[in-house]
Amino acid sequence: MSVSDMGLIALGGGCGASVRYGIVLAQSRLSRWPGWTGVLAANLLGCLIIGVAVGSDSHGPWVAAMVITGLAGALTTFSSFALDLALMSVTRAWGQLIWCSLLSLAGGIPLVLLGRVIGIAWFGGAA
Amino acid sequence: MSGLWTALLVMIGGALGAVLRGLAEQGGTLMGTPPWCIILAVNVLGCFAIGFLLVWLECRLRRDGASQLAAHPRRHQLASWLGVLTPDPTLPAPEVARSQQRLRFESGFLMTGVLGGFTTFSSFALDVVTLWESGHVLEAALNIGLSMLVGVLAAIAGLELGIRYFGAQYA
Numbered sequence: 314m315s316v317s318d319m320g321l322i323a324l325g326g327g328c329g330a331s332v333r334y335g336i337v338l339a340q341s342r343l344s345r346w347p348g349w350t351g352v353l354a355a356n357l358l359g360c361l362i363i364g365v366a367v368g369s370d371s372h373g374p375w376v377a378a379m380v381i382t383g384l385a386g387a388l389t390t391f392s393s394f395a396l397d398l399a400l401m402s403v404t405r406a407w408g409q410l411i412w413c414s415l416l417s418l419a420g421g422i423p424l425v426l427l428g429r430v431i432g433i434a435w436f437g438g439a440a
Numbered sequence: 441m442s443g444l445w446t447a448l449l450v451m452i453g454g455a456l457g458a459v460l461r462g463l464a465e466q467g468g469t470l471m472g473t474p475p476w477c478i479i480l481a482v483n484v485l486g487c488f489a490i491g492f493l494l495v496w497l498e499c500r501l502r503r504d505g506a507s508q509l510a511a512h513p514r515r516h517q518l519a520s521w522l523g524v525l526t527p528d529p530t531l532p533a534p535e536v537a538r539s540q541q542r543l544r545f546e547s548g549f550l551m552t553g554v555l556g557g558f559t560t561f562s563s564f565a566l567d568v569v570t571l572w573e574s575g576h577v578l579e580a581a582l583n584i585g586l587s588m589l590v591g592v593l594a595a596i597a598g599l600e601l602g603i604r605y606f607g608a609q610y611a
Contacts, residue, residue: 314462314463314466318462319459319462322455322458322459322462323455323456323458323459324455325458326454326455326456326457326458326459326557327451327452327454327455327458328451328454329454329458329557330450330451330453330454330455330457330458330552330553330556330557331447331450331451331454333454333552333556334446334447334450334548334552335447337552338443356561356562359560359561359562360561360562360565360566362562363562363563363565363566364566367566378462381562381563381566382458382461382462382465382563383458383462385560385562385563386458386461386557386560386562386563387454387455387457387458387556387557387560388562389560389561389562389563390555390556390557390559390560390561391483391486391487391559391560391561391564391587391591392483392486392487392489392490392551392555392556392558392559392595393490393551393552393555393556394561394591395483395487395490395591395592395594395595396487396490396491396494396595398588398591398592398595399487399491399592399595399596399598399599400508400511400512400599402592402596403511403512403513403596403599404511404512404513414588417561418584418588421561421562421565422565422568422569424565425562425565425566425569426569
């Protein structure tokens with residue numbers, strides 16, 4: 314990996330992680346929904362963004378480094394999501410566990426597809 | 441003001457975590473590992489680390505008694521439960537505030553930043569789509585099943601090991 318690739322990933326990753334932090338913080342201060350919905354929102358948004366980036370991939374390899382690996386990669390997280398699920402399962406909060414997993418999977422995967430359609434339509438270029 | 445410092449630490453940690461993931465992807469690709477297996481390994485590793493790290497940070501720095509570990513069935517094994525599970529009445533308020541500030545900084549950098557940036561949900565979802573569309577339906581299903589099951593089990597294992605290891609310290 315070149316130094317410029319690393320810089321692009323770091324730039325995208327730094328932005329992604331701080332936007333996720335902002336979303337989680339705003340969720341906990343402004344809504345009465347359970348804490349995991351903040352991470353859910355960040356994950357769903359990131360799935361949409363990675364789809365858009367894949368759809369507009371014809372714009373060059375910097376998109377892959379900065380937007381796919383960096384921004385969408387760090388905006389979304391698997392560790393906090395799994396930690397929430399782990400705490401739900403040890404406390405036997407099965408209802409929350411099912412909702413959290415279902416919304417993440419059934420929301421995230423179609424959003425990648427939707428994002429790709431948007432990406433091809435808006436930024437598709439040669440594609 | 442301290443919120444901005446935390447956000448900055450999250451940003452630096454996220455950049456670091458994302459670069460680490462990028463390097464893992466590159467290293468794995470050179471060894472011929474399928475992309476989805478690399479992301480799976482990265483995510484599982486991050487899940488274990490976040491469970492272990494949570495217990496370490498909470499036991500060492502939590503002083504307001506509002507830990508997420510309060511609901512954990514093995515919370516009573518925390519020798520340092522005072523401050524973690526209930527507020528510590530012997531500590532002066534400024535010291536509690538200082539410790540809580542440090543907790544925000546360290547968990548912001550390590551958990552939200554480094555591990556949050558290292559692990560990813562979007563690449564996982566993209567891998568599922570890619571596998572499915574290329575006709576590797578079994579691998580797509582396996583990726584979902586393994587990521588969810590092994591990821592959560594790794595986080596549970598991290599919590600367990602953390603409680604065993606750090607629970608007895610910081611008393």
